[in-house]
Structures are given as structure tokens and as C-alpha cells.
Amino acid sequence: MEFFSEIIGETVILGIDSLILGFCLKQLSKCKHILNTLQTAPVLDIDATLNKEINKYPNNTIPFVVIRGLVKPLGNPITSNYNNSVTGVIQRLTIKEHVIARTSAGFWSDQTRTIHEVCNSTPFVLNNGKYSIEVVDALAAELLDMDVISDKFEPMSPGVIDHVWGFFSGVRQRGLQTMEEMLRDGSYITAIGELSRSNTGALKIQPPKDGLPLYLTTATKSSILKRLASSRDFLRVLLVVFGSVAAAASCRIVYKYLKRRRRRELEENMKRQLAVGRRERRAHAREKNLSEVQLCVVCAENPKEIILMPCGHVCICEDCSDHITDNCPICREKIDSRAPAFIT
Numbered sequence: 001m002e003f004f005s006e007i008i009g010e011t012v013i014l015g016i017d018s019l020i021l022g023f024c025l026k027q028l029s030k031c032k033h034i035l036n037t038l039q040t041a042p043v044l045d046i047d048a049t050l051n052k053e054i055n056k057y058p059n060n061t062i063p064f065v066v067i068r069g070l071v072k073p074l075g076n077p078i079t080s081n082y083n084n085s086v087t088g089v090i091q092r093l094t095i096k097e098h099v100i101a102r103t104s105a106g107f108w109s110d111q112t113r114t115i116h117e118v119c120n121s122t123p124f125v126l127n128n129g130k131y132s133i134e135v136v137d138a139l140a141a142e143l144l145d146m147d148v149i150s151d152k153f154e155p156m157s158p159g160v161i162d163h164v165w166g167f168f169s170g171v172r173q174r175g176l177q178t179m180e181e182m183l184r185d186g187s188y189i190t191a192i193g194e195l196s197r198s199n200t201g202a203l204k205i206q207p208p209k210d211g212l213p214l215y216l217t218t219a220t221k222s223s224i225l226k227r228l229a230s231s232r233d234f235l236r237v238l239l240v241v242f243g244s245v246a247a248a249a250s251c252r253i254v255y256k257y258l259k260r261r262r263r264r265e266l267e268e269n270m271k272r273q274l275a276v277g278r279r280e281r282r283a284h285a286r287e288k289n290l291s292e293v294q295l296c297v298v299c300a301e302n303p304k305e306i307i308l309m310p311c312g313h314v315c316i317c318e319d320c321s322d323h324i325t326d327n328c329p330i331c332r333e334k335i336d337s338r339a340p341a342f343i344t
């Protein structure tokens, strides 16, 4: 417990660091998994050859595939709230609050908080001529590239009270940002996910199993691969950094432990030397030529010097008393206390 209080700083650092390390490791393995699978994922066109391609896979399902096509709504498209001429299949409305907040270091910094977010979607397909693939569960996509239709910032003009309040609370309002993003119909996108064909022959692409993501993006396969590779490299750097912190904290704990053990050993040594000195001094002071009844029953060398309580036996010398802790050597009664006995 005493040692723990010495290393509490290192332990806290090590604990937080291990959490971050664990998170980075998990992200890295996920990133590598996606990268490796995507590298070998087939890139297919939406045309007559698609069905033949699907036939090669069990259960008419290709686990991870890259497909490009035009976004086309199955029913009525969603119309933009800000621009009537814009229609799409996924709409995201976000309201963000911009504030200037005082940091713990004392200076003010810009911060943004999302205070409201709404997503709407309508069923849609990726289309190429007369062939199309339905995109299922598009909102679950890990990467969803949309066009910004409207982005407005309304600044707030603070009054005197707001300024005073801001000074004490450490948060000053700057304004509200409202943003509308849409996946517009007619946009040409890349969908990366699990492609399957139902018994009725309908094709659909959806979020894959096995920890792989669904991507709906304007980027190509090669640029997605590049992005993944750079985040993998970044995660590796993080691992090295946080790994070194963990190693340093562990080394410090080990160092403190060894230092403490060394100190303990020195103290023990000192105690032993003092005890030896005490015994020697006692030996000098003792009477010689004692009769057998006067001798300690344990070592039979020194005189009887200690009375054991509560049994009252005077049977051992002071040296032997140091080693006998539990019971009286004569009657086996438990020793509660002991005191020097003077026999004259």
C-alpha cells in the first residue's frame, strides 16, 4: 500500500496509456483488415456480366466488392430545404453551435458542438443503363460523401450581460451554423460493400459482415486504398509513441521497486547489526558459572532473564525471547506479554 502511493502517478499514466494503446491496436487491426480485403476486392461494372460474376461465389454473395454507378431514387426523391431545384436520396441537416471557450490553460479557443442532427433517406439504386443495384442501409455507411447544399452561419451579437456571463462561465457564444448535405440523385459514386442476389434476381449492396464497412464515396478504389494506408501508418506512429510512454512508465515503476527493495535491505542489515551489538553487550554483562536451574531452557547458555505472561514462567534468556513469539516453551500457554525478570 505504501509502495502503491509512491507509484500512483506512473500507475495512472500506465492505465490511461494502456487504454489508448488498446484502442489504437484495435483500430490498426481493423484498418489492416479492411486494407487487405479491399486490395483483393473485385471491381465490377453494373452490366450484363455482373450476374455471371456473382455465380462464381457461394450463396450468390460477393463479400466485398467495388461498384460504380449513378444514384437514382426508387420513389420520390428528397427535395432540399434550401434549394428547390436540388433533389437527392440522403439528406443530413446539422445545427452546430460555435463558442469561444476558455481552456484549462487559461486562453480562449474556438470550439464547435453539434446540437442537432437529422438524417433522411429514401430507397435508391446505383444505375447503369437498364441495370441497377439497390443500396440497402445506406445510413450505416462508415464513409458517406455528400454534397454541401447550404452552409449558413448566423453570428450572435452579445450584450453586456453576455460578456460578463462569458467572462465568468468561460464560454462565449459566437453563433449557429446550419448545414444541409445531400447525396444528390444523378451523382456518380463508388459503393464498396457486400453484393448479393436474391432468389428473385434482384441485386443489392449492403454493409458487409466480418467487421468490414460500407463505403459510399466519390473517391476511387485506389484513393481509398491510399487513405487507408496513410491512416494505418498514422496508427503505427501512435502505437510507437504510446508504446514508448508505457515502456517508460513501466521502467520507472520497476526502478522505484528496486530502489525500495535496496533501501529495505539496508535497513534490515542495519537492524541485524544493531541486534548483534546488543547481544554482545548483554553477553559481557552476564554472570558466569551459573547452575543448571538458572540457565535458559532453550539455549542452556545464558541466564533466565524474561518472565512470560500470563503463565508467569521465567524460563528463557533475552536472546531466545527475540525468536519465541507464540507459546511458553514450558507450559505451551499463549504469550500475551513479557517483561524482564530480575532474580537476585
Ligand SMILES: [Zn+2]
Pocket (backbone or CB within 6 Å): 296, 297, 298, 299, 300, 301, 302, 316, 317, 318, 319, 320, 321
Ligand atoms: Zn536462551
Ligand SMILES: [Zn+2]
Pocket (backbone or CB within 6 Å): 308, 311, 312, 313, 328, 329, 330, 331, 332, 333
Ligand atoms: Zn509457562
